[in-house]
Amino acid sequence: MAGKSAKFEVFLTEGAEQDLEAIHNHIAEFDCMTNANHVLDGLMDIVNNLSIFPERGSYPRELVNLGIKEYRQTFFKPYRVIYRVIGSKVVIYLIADGRRDMQSVLARRLLGT
DSSP states (O other): OOSOOOOOEEEEOHHHHHHHHHHHHHHHHHSOHHHHHHHHHHHHHHHHHTTTOGGGSBOOHHHHTTTOOSOEEEEETTEEEEEEEETTEEEEEEEEETTSOHHHHHHHHHSOO
8 A cells, every 4th residue: 555654642751751760770780781772772663663653552450451442552671661642643652561460550550449
């Protein structure tokens, strides 16, 4: 199919920006700067790709189990990027290691509990 894909504007919440910084700092401190930069680049590629294909993400099962289907997720393993499509905008709310207790993390960040 020829033609230009619709572009969505991608926004990171303050929390998501802090998540990126914390992930980068943690890897730099406990592994090495090269790996920290690699993970940051990979996560930013995921973020940038959401401007073209935001509907591609799946629904987080932790939220679906609560009847919430307004958020989506995509992965840069083991990291999960949780976002919402609002009109022509993509708002990223959370970037977290998927090995964490995601039920608690999602409840705190998205549901304010």
